[in-house]
Amino acid sequence: MFSSRTDWSLTPNRLSEQLRARRERGLPILDLTESNPTRCGFSFDAEEILGALRDPRSLTYEPDPRGLRVAREAVARYYAERGVEVDTERIFLTASTSEAYSYLFRLLANPGDRVLIPRPSYPLFDFLARLDHLDLAPYPLGYDCGWRIDRDGLEAALRACSSGPARAGTNVRAILVVHPNNPTGSFVRQNDLEFLIGCCRTRRAALIADEVFADYAFAPGAAERLGESRGERVVSFAATTGVLTFTLSGLSKISALPQMKLAWIVVNGPADDVRIALERLEVIADTYLSVSAPLANALPRLLEVRRTLQPQILERVGRNLKGLDRQLSKSSALSRLETQGGWYAILELPDVHDAGDAWRSDEDWALELLREDGVLVHPGHFYDFPSEGHLVVSLLPAPEIFEGGMQKIVARLS
Numbered sequence: 001m002f003s004s005r006t007d008w009s010l011t012p013n014r015l016s017e018q019l020r021a022r023r024e025r026g027l028p029i030l031d032l033t034e035s036n037p038t039r040c041g042f043s044f045d046a047e048e049i050l051g052a053l054r055d056p057r058s059l060t061y062e063p064d065p066r067g068l069r070v071a072r073e074a075v076a077r078y079y080a081e082r083g084v085e086v087d088t089e090r091i092f093l094t095a096s097t098s099e100a101y102s103y104l105f106r107l108l109a110n111p112g113d114r115v116l117i118p119r120p121s122y123p124l125f126d127f128l129a130r131l132d133h134l135d136l137a138p139y140p141l142g143y144d145c146g147w148r149i150d151r152d153g154l155e156a157a158l159r160a161c162s163s164g165p166a167r168a169g170t171n172v173r174a175i176l177v178v179h180p181n182n183p184t185g186s187f188v189r190q191n192d193l194e195f196l197i198g199c200c201r202t203r204r205a206a207l208i209a210d211e212v213f214a215d216y217a218f219a220p221g222a223a224e225r226l227g228e229s230r231g232e233r234v235v236s237f238a239a240t241t242g243v244l245t246f247t248l249s250g251l252s253k254i255s256a257l258p259q260m261k262l263a264w265i266v267v268n269g270p271a272d273d274v275r276i277a278l279e280r281l282e283v284i285a286d287t288y289l290s291v292s293a294p295l296a297n298a299l300p301r302l303l304e305v306r307r308t309l310q311p312q313i314l315e316r317v318g319r320n321l322k323g324l325d326r327q328l329s330k331s332s333a334l335s336r337l338e339t340q341g342g343w344y345a346i347l348e349l350p351d352v353h354d355a356g357d358a359w360r361s362d363e364d365w366a367l368e369l370l371r372e373d374g375v376l377v378h379p380g381h382f383y384d385f386p387s388e389g390h391l392v393v394s395l396l397p398a399p400e401i402f403e404g405g406m407q408k409i410v411a412r413l414s
């Protein structure tokens with residue numbers, strides 16, 4: 001009776017099972033995976049946020065497939081502040097970035113076509129792709145004093161797609177980048193963008209750039225300054241002209257308002273490709289018309305909320321990162337990987353080869369930390385790390401929770 005694409009294995013994994021049991025017993029949890037900004041003690045201006053939704057214009061229905069103009073103009077102003085000019089006719093509002101992905105997958109790909117995604121990265125892609133009958137092919141990010149696109153690996157992934165067992169007619173339709181990536185915190189460099197454009201052009205593939213964390217950039221650290229030959233960070237993919245490019249972002253991270261459910265797609269690139277993409281996206285968006293008038297009318301004010309939220313988040317993330325480094329300086333076994341932005345840090349576990357009998361998988365460590373210390377972290381495989389040896393922590397929790405949790409992690413892993 002049911003479709004094969006919803007035939008998931010819904011058995012909870014060992015970590016969620018243990019978490020559920022712990023919650024049921026009422027035991028304390030230091031949650032270092034918390035990345036819901038509405039639960040991390042930030043100060044939101046309730047009057048302003050709720051007031052933004054009380055707009056009399058929302059009493060009339062003026063359907064517009066792209067979303068109300070007043071909202072698109074606010075999005076264009078957001079990019080203008082970053083020095084990027086965006087035409088409001090090239091903006092489509094969606095209920096979330098996830099929905100935006102779905103529009104684009106349907107726009108670009110036939111069932112069985114492929115989209116290249118970075119590895120490690122955000123775990124939702126598997127679900128999004130499967131729901132739209134796409135196949136994902138990972139391309140590697142390499143780590144060398146900071147993460148960056150492994151160009152040879154990306155080319156190999158492209159080659160493997162054309163020589164693999166794909167059904168006749170299937171193809172790579174898009175290369176996806178997350179800028180900065182979750183959880184590696186790495187930005188795409190200008191010269192890597194040139195490379196990506198070249199790859200996309202050769203394949204007639206589009207570029208999809210997820211910039212939800214783009215405003216959360218750290219000042220370049222020593223390792224990044226050393227690697228300056230890698231080129232400048234790309235300001236925004238919304239300025240890309242060399243290939244058909246879709247740039248995604250939204251309120252969930254920009255203004256730390258995930259509950260408002262509002263995001264967008266900006267379309268750029270060669271004129272002919274853009275024209276066809278806009279025509280077709282208009283039909284997709286018109287079919288759903290998923291953004292409500294109260295939200296669209298509120299967007300200009302909700303985007304302004306970022307001016308009070310982003311400084312709080314940057315302060316929190318910076319403080320937790322410093323606290324993390326203080327803790328790690330006490331441990332020779334544990335370290336963290338270089339990051340350039342975003343809301344996460346990656347802990348590197350003792351070298352698996354040196355650990356001997358003490359060796360455990362990331363998941364075993366996560367289970368042990370939860371069971372013995374009540375500390376919740378994500379094992380690297382949640383983010384598809386290609387090898388063991390990584391735990392991922394959110395930098396958003398209140399400093400006392402973060403520090404308490406990190407102390408326990410350092411004590412256990414040392």
Ligand SMILES: Cc1ncc(COP(=O)(O)O)c(C=O)c1O
Pocket residue numbers: 095096097098099122178182210212249250251252258262263
């Ligand atoms: C890289 C990335 N893109 C998109 C999203 C989700 O955004 P939205 O709430 O707009 O669907 C997340 C959420 O954590 C994310 O990490």
